[in-house]
Amino acid sequence: xxxxxxxxxxxxxxxxxxxxxxxxxxxLTAILDNAERFTVxxxxxxxxxxxxxxxxxxxxxxxxxxxxxxxxxxxxxRLSADVMNLNIEASAAKKGExxxxxxRTLEAMQTDMFVVRHHxxxxxxFIARQVGPEVSVINAGDGRHAHPTQAMLDMFTxxxxxxxxxxxxxxxxxxxxxxxxxxxxxxxxxxxGVPEIRVVGPKTLxxxxxxxxxxxxxxxxxxxxEGVDVVMMLRLQQERMQSAxxxxxxxxxxxxxxxxxxxxxxxxxxxxxxxxxxxxxxEIDSAVADGKQSVILQQVTHGxxxxxxxxSMAMGTAAQAS
Numbered sequence: 001x002x003x004x005x006x007x008x009x010x011x012x013x014x015x016x017x018x019x020x021x022x023x024x025x026x027x028l029t030a031i032l033d034n035a036e037r038f039t040v041x042x043x044x045x046x047x048x049x050x051x052x053x054x055x056x057x058x059x060x061x062x063x064x065x066x067x068x069x070x071x072x073x074x075x076x077x078r079l080s081a082d083v084m085n086l087n088i089e090a091s092a093a094k095k096g097e098x099x100x101x102x103x104r105t106l107e108a109m110q111t112d113m114f115v116v117r118h119h120x121x122x123x124x125x126f127i128a129r130q131v132g133p134e135v136s137v138i139n140a141g142d143g144r145h146a147h148p149t150q151a152m153l154d155m156f157t158x159x160x161x162x163x164x165x166x167x168x169x170x171x172x173x174x175x176x177x178x179x180x181x182x183x184x185x186x187x188x189x190x191x192x193g194v195p196e197i198r199v200v201g202p203k204t205l206x207x208x209x210x211x212x213x214x215x216x217x218x219x220x221x222x223x224x225x226e227g228v229d230v231v232m233m234l235r236l237q238q239e240r241m242q243s244a245x246x247x248x249x250x251x252x253x254x255x256x257x258x259x260x261x262x263x264x265x266x267x268x269x270x271x272x273x274x275x276x277x278x279x280x281x282x283e284i285d286s287a288v289a290d291g292k293q294s295v296i297l298q299q300v301t302h303g304x305x306x307x308x309x310x311x312s313m314a315m316g317t318a319a320q321a322s
Contacts, residue, residue, distance in 0.1 A: 006128055014313045016128045016137045019146040020187040028155070028191055034309035035156050035302070041078055042304065051312050052081035055112040059085045060127075061140070062118045067276050067300060068140050068150070072115045075307035081113075099123070103130055111135065113315065121145035121180075136314040138307075144180050150275050151184035153306040155192060157299050158230055161271050165192040171224050171266075172215075173200040174234030174256065174283055177207045181275050182234060186213050200224030201256060221256050225265040233258055233274045233283050250282075258284045263293065271295045 007023065009015045014027065041047055057076040061069050069085065076083045086106075106114070113136045116124040121143030128137040141147040155165075162168055170189055176182045176199050189197050190213075199210055200218045211217060218224030225231060236252065263272065272284075272294045280286050289296060 006125065013316065014310070016124075016139075017148055017310050017314060018124050018128060018137065018139045020148045020151055020184050020191065021146070023191065025191050025193070028152070028188060031152050031306065031309050031313065032156050032159055034313060035152075035305040038078075038305040038308040039302070041308070042301070047078050048080050049078065050080045052076065052079035052112075052315060055079075055081045055315060056110060057081045057083050057113045057115060057311070058106055058111050059083065059140075060088075060106075060114050060116045061086070062088050062116075062123070063141070065117055065140070067303070068117065071300065071303040072138075072140060072149075072307050072311075075304050075311055076113075076115075078304065079308055079312060081311075084111075099126070100130060103127060107131060107135065113138065113311065115140050117141045119143055136311075138310060138314065141180055144178055144183075146184045147180045147275075148184050148188075149303070149307055149310055150181050151188040152310065153299055153303040154185060154232070154273060154275070155188050156302045156306050157273065157295055158271070160298075160302070161295065162229060165189070165194050168194050168230060169196040169198070169228040170194055170230040170232065171198045171200055171218075171228045172232045172234065173221065173224065173258065175205045175236050176201055176210065176234065177205045178237040179234050182232075183213075185232060186215060190214055198224050198228065202252075221258075221262055222265055225262060228266045229270055231258065231263070231266055231270055231272045233272065235275065235277065236279060236282055253282050257282065258288050260285065260287050260291070263288055269293075273299060276300070 007016050007018055041049055059069055059072055073083050114127060115138045116127055117140040124137055124139035124142050131137060139146055139148055172182050172185060186197060197215045198218055199206060199215045200221055203219060206217060270293060272288055274296045278284060278289055280289060
């Protein structure tokens with residue numbers, strides 16, 4: 001998969017954002033710092049800055065999405081870009097046109113950036129290798145591989161509440177095997193210096209060899225949550241499961257659902273996160289999702305600022321770390 005040689009230009013600046021793996025800590029910190037500056041834009045009467053005025057951004061989504069597509073669209077519009085949302089269901093791709101031909105057609109319209117979600121791992125990198133040198137590609141989620149902007153908005157949320165990554169214990173709970181978010185989270189947390197990352201879930205939902213990523217594996221939610229600062233819940237991705245890996249959602253909740261009683265195992269000031277959409281009563285109890293330790297809605301808000309930061313940096317209009 002993608003490495004820094006394709007994601008960064010010759011000066012070490014962000015060109016494409018395809019994965020967090022291999023990116024330096026300085027660049028991740030620059031994304032967070034730039035996002036901090038963009039948070040104030042949402043509080044203004046006119047929620048716009050002119051950084052991408054005259055640029056065209058195409059949201060190229062081959063999978064359904066609400067939060068991610070909407071926040072990318074809002075981010076681009078707040079940067080004053082022109083935005084086009086391509087409806088794949090009604091596009092030439094449904095009529096048999098290849099991805100490469102669709103891409104060339106859109107490039108001929110002087111597109112400056114593609115935001116890509118695709119069910120195939122590696123599709124955004126394929127597109128990044130096909131486009132011209134003036135075009136940037138942002139990965140909005142590919143297969144089971146990566147979801148880098150989701151991970152960075154989560155890092156931004158954690159930094160807002162906890163400040164120092166180097167003192168944290170983080171638990172990632174649930175369907176890690178099918179989660180592109182989990183992989184990106186682990187890479188980001190590791191790069192930013194988190195000393196203890198736990199993955200928690202049934203054996204059927206944890207990928208083999210996950211320990212090689214430097215995480216501790218727990219098959220008990222109670223022990224996995226003991227003393228943690230951050231609890232990241234994951235959605236059960238039943239649409240990606242090839243077979244019946246779980247007896248039922250009810251049984252899953254009985255063993256791995258986050259309830260107020262189980263949350264008490266974590267530190268009293270622990271925050272609860274979820275990338276959405278939430279399956280209430282399956283992964284998480286409503287009392288927790290809507291409770292005082294939940295920062296789930298704040299994640300959505302922060303996603304706009306983080307995506308503004310990534311898009312502006314990729315287009316060379318924001319200060320960056322080298």
